[in-house]
Amino acid sequence: MTPLIVNDQIEPWGRVFRVSQRISTPCFLADARAALLDCGQSVLPIGAARSYGDVCINRDGTLLRTTTLDRLIEADWSAGIIRAEAGLTLDHLLQVIVPKGWFLPVTPGTKFVTLGGAVANDVHGKNHETAGTIGCFVRRIGLARSSGETLELSETSNAELFQATIGGLGLTGLILWVELALKQIGSSDIEVETLEIVDLDHFFRLAEGSGDWEHTVAWVDCLAKGRNLGRGLFMRGRHRPHGVLRIHRDSHLAVPLDAPSWLLTASTVRLFNSVYRYRPWAKGRRIVHYDPFFYPLDSLLGWNKLYGRRGFFQHQSVVPMQAAVGAMQRLLTLTGEYQQGSFLVVLKLFGKRKSPGLLSFPMAGATLALDLPNRGDSTRRLLQAMTDAAVDAGGRVYPAKDATMPAEAFRLGYPNWKTLETLRDPKVMSDFWRRVTQ
Ligand SMILES: Cc1cc2nc3c(=O)[nH]c(=O)nc-3n(C[C@H](O)[C@H](O)[C@H](O)COP(=O)(O)OP(=O)(O)OC[C@H]3O[C@@H](n4cnc5c(N)ncnc54)[C@H](O)[C@@H]3O)c2cc1C
Secondary structure: OOOOEEEEEEOOOOOOOOEEEEEEOOOOHHHHHHHHHHOOOOEEEEOOOOOOOHHHOOOOOEEEEOOOOOOEEEEEOOOOEEEEEOOOEHHHHHHHHHHHOEEOOOOOOOOOOEHHHHHHOOOOOOOHHHHOOHHHHEEEEEEEOOOOOEEEEOOOOOHHHHHHHOOOOOOOOEEEEEEEEOEEOOOOEEEEEEEEEOOHHHHHHHHHOOOOOOEEEEEEOOOOOHHHOOOEEEEEEEEOOOOOOOOOOOOOEEOOOOOOHHHHOHHHHHHHHHHHHHOHHHOEEEEEEHHHHHOHHHHEEOHHHHHOOOOEEEEEEEEEHHHHHHHHHHHHHHHHHHOOOOOOEEEEEEOOOOOOOOOOOOOOEEEEEEEEEOOOHHHHHHHHHHHHHHHHOOOEEOHHHOOOOOHHHHHHHOOOHHHHHHHOOOOEOOHHHHHHHO
């Protein structure tokens, strides 16, 4: 049965775009396949719309929302392999797998994304240096195309489409289900060490010397200047080998309203950064549950409203290792110069493990991610300058977080885009793809 198509508002996580468009929300895989055939000339499958910009918008067409396709299809608990519908969120998947001694092999900084969305952006986590992206753990994908075909994709079967679908931004068709290899754990607790970083060189020394720790990430005070540039906190963690297997609790704390614009000025960010950096109780070694370690922001539902009604942008770029020190200096200097930093600035190294994904974002090097409240033209100028700095250093910007990257920067950063275009399902389109390729 073809599901109803209704007009509804879609608002990706950054809230810069608010689009009223046709949305179909099928409940069963068969309905989803029918919807792909029936819902007009142009369609885009989406998950939970936790991407920041326009990769999950299709203004001129229909969105095929997959959040009600959320069943676990099968599981082999001895080998740690699950097959699940694409709309299952990592939140719900964790509730099933953790008590059985398994964990996500790779997880982004929020658990409220769907499996299909995670694969289509080939997400990375704090363990990229040791594990690579989620695409490295995808064994098979069920893909529906608007031609009416349903294909099974793997490294050996429809291999070209398999590679194009991992990190393929939803453009190769509708991911119906994903088969994923999990990571075995002996405990749901994480041993964490938090160290102070005095400057950028110190960050690189700590990150390169943390080989015994599976997960590493740094928070940086983006308004620090001169010899303090890059100061912040370095966090590293690893699952405890033994212990209890406890799932996370639901969050009940929510931001009720859009915050006023004065909440996030350079002065309030400076104040937050000082307090956050000096917290003595946060430093040293501790044992924490996986939830606050991997998903600290999920404890405050709707935290994106803290940026006010105009929303916010995120810049995330990666640059190759040989250019990393200079490029990170340049990017952090730019945020200081424009006085537009925020309290959420994350610095991390990516490792050498290559994803099968054709358009995967990570490369061996350093990545910086920061939120920028939307202040109109001045914020767009800063984003442009940061994109230029990353691309000049041989790097690229992450489509999942992007809302402004010019076509040229995309094409330089992702030379394989033309191959994806040839494999794209002719009926599938997104605002992002239109913006960077047409
Ligand atoms: C707080 C926060 C922290 C984050 N941290 C990280 C991080 O650490 N690392 C990281 O890599 N990302 C991170 N992200 C980004 C997020 O993980 C990705 O944007 C993810 O893809 C969102 O999944 P979604 O289900 O919301 O998909 P959507 O945003 O709805 O869609 C994302 C893309 O997937 C496609 N898609 C979705 N479902 C399907 C399907 N069934 N078939 C085909 N295509 C589909 C869409 O067309 C779109 O191109 C973070 C986001 C937030 C809000």
